Amino acid sequence: MKATDKLKIKNNEGKFICVGLDTDINKIPRHLLKYENPILEFNKAIIDSCADYAAAFKFNFAFYERDKFKLFDDLIKSLSVIPKDILVIADAKRGDIGNTSEMYAKAILVDMNFDSITVNPYLGEDSVLPFLQNPEKLIFILALTSNSGSKDFEKMKLENGKILFQHVIEKIRSWDSKQNCGIVFGATNSQELQENIKLFGNLPVLLPGIGAQGGNLADVISTFNSASRKDFIINVSRSLIYKSNGNNFAEESMKEIINLNNQIATLFNIKKNL
Amino acid sequence: MKATDKLKIKNNEGKFICVGLDTDINKIPRHLLKYENPILEFNKAIIDSCADYAAAFKFNFAFYERDKFKLFDDLIKSLSVIPKDILVIADAKRGDIGNTSEMYAKAILVDMNFDSITVNPYLGEDSVLPFLQNPEKLIFILALTSNSGSKDFEKMKLENGKILFQHVIEKIRSWDSKQNCGIVFGATNSQELQENIKLFGNLPVLLPGIGAQGGNLADVISTFNSASRKDFIINVSRSLIYKSNGNNFAEESMKEIINLNNQIATLFNIKKNL
Numbered sequence: 001m002k003a004t005d006k007l008k009i010k011n012n013e014g015k016f017i018c019v020g021l022d023t024d025i026n027k028i029p030r031h032l033l034k035y036e037n038p039i040l041e042f043n044k045a046i047i048d049s050c051a052d053y054a055a056a057f058k059f060n061f062a063f064y065e066r067d068k069f070k071l072f073d074d075l076i077k078s079l080s081v082i083p084k085d086i087l088v089i090a091d092a093k094r095g096d097i098g099n100t101s102e103m104y105a106k107a108i109l110v111d112m113n114f115d116s117i118t119v120n121p122y123l124g125e126d127s128v129l130p131f132l133q134n135p136e137k138l139i140f141i142l143a144l145t146s147n148s149g150s151k152d153f154e155k156m157k158l159e160n161g162k163i164l165f166q167h168v169i170e171k172i173r174s175w176d177s178k179q180n181c182g183i184v185f186g187a188t189n190s191q192e193l194q195e196n197i198k199l200f201g202n203l204p205v206l207l208p209g210i211g212a213q214g215g216n217l218a219d220v221i222s223t224f225n226s227a228s229r230k231d232f233i234i235n236v237s238r239s240l241i242y243k244s245n246g247n248n249f250a251e252e253s254m255k256e257i258i259n260l261n262n263q264i265a266t267l268f269n270i271k272k273n274l
Numbered sequence: 275m276k277a278t279d280k281l282k283i284k285n286n287e288g289k290f291i292c293v294g295l296d297t298d299i300n301k302i303p304r305h306l307l308k309y310e311n312p313i314l315e316f317n318k319a320i321i322d323s324c325a326d327y328a329a330a331f332k333f334n335f336a337f338y339e340r341d342k343f344k345l346f347d348d349l350i351k352s353l354s355v356i357p358k359d360i361l362v363i364a365d366a367k368r369g370d371i372g373n374t375s376e377m378y379a380k381a382i383l384v385d386m387n388f389d390s391i392t393v394n395p396y397l398g399e400d401s402v403l404p405f406l407q408n409p410e411k412l413i414f415i416l417a418l419t420s421n422s423g424s425k426d427f428e429k430m431k432l433e434n435g436k437i438l439f440q441h442v443i444e445k446i447r448s449w450d451s452k453q454n455c456g457i458v459f460g461a462t463n464s465q466e467l468q469e470n471i472k473l474f475g476n477l478p479v480l481l482p483g484i485g486a487q488g489g490n491l492a493d494v495i496s497t498f499n500s501a502s503r504k505d506f507i508i509n510v511s512r513s514l515i516y517k518s519n520g521n522n523f524a525e526e527s528m529k530e531i532i533n534l535n536n537q538i539a540t541l542f543n544i545k546k547n548l
Contacts, residue, residue, distance in 0.1 A: 145401075
């Protein structure tokens, strides 16, 4: 199934949460350390408990590159237990000159068969195009990120009056001939989201920054609702997967994602009834 | 030994070439395919033949992420045969929000013990600082890259009259309190190199783009010579490691790096005698 169709179906079911598997051996419940592959056990439990309620799963590659990349075995096994109708995103933030980006695209979208990858646009068009060759995939390109450092470059004003991230979004739209581009837009930037959502066109949006990073869920939903858009996912990592350290950690994460889904439904309905 | 000291010693010996191990199973000599690990055999032969003449070795991570990251075993074994006095760079172009960059830094600079890594600055200060914690390491941050896409964002003019890559370089200098920052500056941009080299301060420079990408060696040396600077390395990948497909491929690569060293020496001397 096309990645964009997977997303649309989940969005239509009222599912907007992307479960971020930033799995850290130092943060998972201690009782899992008795297993041979604690990270795999943790991921399997979270996937199993959250799959019915999630719009997507996202693997933060940094966490799997530890221990000389040995944890990639856990990532690959985790991937295999995710139901095929759920979008799976490689949060790898890759981007390099053309022939190197082509290798990254093959490694992650072909060899590992991820539906989707995050890409850093700094190196420009020829660094991004190799990721866009297959219309079945969905490529989330960084526009405005959720961190404080976004002010250093992404929010710089250009001579032509635009902000750099706005110029990046315009470029992404010009690269979207296969309709397989999306953007990353940090939920911590609620004002910029409101002011720029019209600029996004039809690009699906991946929003990190809710939860541990302090972004406001109500602001995000209000903005998308006002724009009559439902093609987005909100990533939640630490505040969801580490909800509990007890034996019932997976159940507590399930309760949290259901809670988030209910909050979102309520926020959409409130707006509708105004 | 500190990474910057490794570089200084090699530069003082007249060594400026960084051997880029962009090792691709489809491009290595066919007779190596009979080995169990052809990529490892190729790397070992190139390292063995070029180590006496190289300033650094650089691993392009994209090439080792193929086959579900299985090639990282070859990368790790290749690393172990490089003499300890030679700078080894992870060309990974990582960069993410703070806690994720911290994981990338641990994975590559601690777990794998690389001397150096390339970092993408798009996400700003908190995405870069985790890489700069250890003064023993040398962090090459992308300023202006060698590809055509560099015009899309890196060369955009800002409202304050600077070009984005110039603003990035100024930021890098402000982050260099441990004197472990360097910059990546594409050798294909010879005019920008000449016009901006004073802006670099004391930051060591990694220059890709010579060889297959068409950058001009004489222009680079002339600019560094005029600026009385010798703290730089020129990366050469495809045009050096794939010099020959024959049984003598490693010897041909050795001849090529010696040839490049001689060209550089001549270019420096010519200028001196003017």
